[in-house]
Amino acid sequence: MTGYLVTGAGGFIGSRVLQRLLVQDPDARITALVRPSSLPRFGRLLESVDGGDRVVTVTGDLTSRDLGITDVGALGDIDHVVHLAAIYDMTADTASQEEANVEGTAKVAALAVRLDAMMHHVSSIAVAGDWDGVYTEDDFDLGQGFPTPYHRTKFEAEKAVRDTAGLRWRVYRPSAVVGDSRTGEMDKIDGPYYFFGQLALFGQLPSFLKMPMPNLGAINLVPVDFVADAIAALITHRPDDDGLVFHLSDPQRRTITDMFNTLAPAFDAPRGFDALPHTLIRPILAAGSRGPLRSARGLLAAQLGVPDVMFDLISLPVDFRSDDSIAALREADVDLPDLAEYGPRLWSYWRDHLDPARYRRSDLRGPLVGKNIMITGASSGIGRAAARMCVTRGANVFLVARSADRLTEAADEMNAENAKAGLPAGQAYVYPADITDEPAVQTLIKSVLTEHGHVDVLVNNAGRSIRRSTLNAADRSHDYRRTMAVNYFGAVHLILALLPHMVERQSGHIVNVSSIAAQSHGPRFGAYGASKAALEAFSDATAAETLSDHVTFSTVRLPLTRTRMIAPTEAYQTQPGIWSVDKAASRVLRAIVDRPKQINTLLGDLVDFGHHAVPRLTNRIMHQEFLMLDESEAALGKKS
Structure with missing residues (x-):
């Protein structure tokens, strides 16, 4: 029987990883670390999950001393610590992100050493920061800068894992996670979803048009079901390999215009093409992040209902590569769905469940x-x-x-x-x-x-x-x-x-x-x-x-x-x-x-x-x- 300790098991990604581990490892015994305030919701989740009776719930919190676990010995034999708990909100204050993402991860790493367990740390594409060039699974500290506190804390959290003495570890770096490729389900407005309301305006134009658009840069999206499938498959199919990094991302480079074109059929909008190269647009975007244009950008963001920090992420130049990871996932029978196929489902779910304007429709x-x-x-x-x-x-x-x-x-x-x-x-x-x-x-x-x-x-x-x-x-x-x-x-x-x-x-x-x-x-x-x-x-x-x-x-x-x-x-x-x-x-x-x-x-x-x-x-x-x-x-x- 394999023992797992999972943090963030009630979250958007974590709940799906939990369900897949129960299916892929029928003998698994899973201990879930859950915050006291989340216990009722997590209890309802277990009632709807096959194998939920094999999950033991332990209350704790990343920000508490020793994660709030009073008796580590009571956890039993733990072979794998799967760490998904974190603050994923880029608009959260710096202190909260530091406390949860960095200090909390360090505590989880120390616990994994104490349990003599492999730690599976779910990191992020954010560790690449503003690196200008190719960024592979072998790369980490390349002297990159970090446009937001979120980017920095994800980098420092991964560094804490790498620097923990005696720890066997593995890292998973998803790119921007969007909704389920089959249902479109998403838990909140985040990342590109912030701009869906503005993109919807193009649906008022005749769909046969070809729209010239500025190349606002590259974007890398993956659906949540792929991320959960990948993490669970890599844990169960390669349980003993440590020191590995997996990029859970789309190997196909897409611009924001490409993303728009995959969504356009859902609201009958015309297709676009990149008419202005990114080399001309990038200086304009960069200028808006400082100096007198910063205030104007902030006012625009407030009027659009978009966090100001989202504009700092548009022009990041990193080329996030995942060739080796995709090959490993193919061996585990995990394939990445094509954004062109599931993009309209993302839009439909947003329109029906997340669009702030949905209550204003007649x-x-x-x-x-x-x-x-x-x-x-x-x-x-x-x-x-x-x-x-x-x-x-x-x-x-x-x-x-x-x-x-x-x-x-x-x-x-x-x-x-x-x-x-x-x-x-x-x-x-x-x-x-x-x-x-x-x-x-x-x-x-x-x-x-x-x-x-x-x-x-x-x-x-x-x-x-x-x-x-x-x-x-x-x-x-x-x-x-x-x-x-x-x-x-x-x-x-x-x-x-x-x-x-x-x-x-x-x-x-x-x-x-x-x-x-x-x-x-x-x-x-x-x-x-x-x-x-x-x-x-x-x-x-x-x-x-x-x-x-x-x-x-x-x-x-x-x-x-x-x-x-x-x-x-x-x-x-x-x-x-x-x-x-x-x-x-x-x-x-x-x-x-x-x-x-x-x-x-x-x-x-x-x-x-x-x-x-x-x-x-x-x-x-x-x-x-x-x-x-x-x-x-x-x-x-x-x-x-």
Whole structure:
């Protein structure tokens, strides 16, 4: 029986190596070193793996003293230590990479010596750094430089293995690892995946074109299943040969244009050809890594959603050779799949599972089909009408208000109408909540996310309006607090609760139903107008912060609308020009679908212009309105 100790056995590569060792060595007894935080996930992995009962789990961590293993003797007989655990994230901070990749590897090497086991160290193409020329399995320290901390730590980790006295070792250097060649499965966006979103833009061009492209340099990609197959096969077929280095890479030299051409069929893009030689492009790329262009490059990277460090990797000149390794793998019946064949599968998996923009795509049947929309104040008036319009267009709408009975009535009505009309499968759901109660809002959001997974659009429609002159409110400061509690703080509670979720999904839209009062600053609406203006200011500031995260805001400034809110004011019962609920709701619908920054009315814009162009005249006109329209009896306390 062969004993294996595997670090990183729950990782993207490690989990596959573990499964292959179990298959290729039926007598294998595998001990997996797993971090405590990863135990639940690793346990689920073993449940789905044939031979998982032959795996013993030991908790530990590369950053802990003695790897966190309290009793080395309890590991039993270990013949091979397979070291895959490391930080593979090039954007991680230098100290963390040093601690895990270098110091952690040194600890694993010391343990292998203590166990008298062969150490199989999974290194990386990164050890070649910026070496300008051929780099073979026999090469290591050629005086190369290292463009990132990741490159340096991979070099120093391999050096720690080579320098450990009494250690029998073997090194495996994969090139850039991409998804599974059969399924396209990838665990995260990394390496070339960062640029897939930009490459997708070429899919808008006619596919018959031939595009001239700059030669941005060579790229070497291998699928994760090949890397796992190769490591497991080399361990089991050549268990005793030490001091060997294997390059798990593509022997065919490809440019970035070549890589693009293998992906292009998946999104019907035209093929490219290298029109500008790399010798002309490389100085431009190098200039962007230093001096005044560095800041500009950083801004570009942030706008594209690409880590700045990725630009340092485009023009690396190393010619990574793997002829001897490929020959050894052929003897072990391991062949490298052709990128031209599996490239489209990589793209398809990225599009469906990893693309940050996947949540922003619209269904071909309509822009709201399948979208999850939360609308507050949805039991009546504008909120109810807007919710009905969204449901009929195929959206799932979460109706929020204080009255559970009215919400249930509204939802039943919408769902019945939708089913009768045979419209797209939109659905209304009831979520009673008081948005002025922050803990209640937190509970609301947790419930919705647990039951429905996500929210695409939040509509802050719930509102309180008080029409009372400031003098008549001199002893009613609570009116201002109540108005702010709903119109401002209620909306802010919801935005704060949903914003991290939307940023994580890189998709979200927030519609604030505001008022012409935020522009006109009309008499008797001091409390109401101030609350709406406060929400607009908060939202504008937040929108400027979340633009790169694809969370956007719309403000809908509505005029007077015939809802229950204006019922106490007798003067409004016969006043012309007041909007209907459906007309106002259609403006909210437009904000949900088209996502403009603002939706205003002509009257609102005219008053706003007057405040800036002729402020004294505008103030006089506002004063005349104040004199012409009396205070309502409700405002005077004569009627509730």
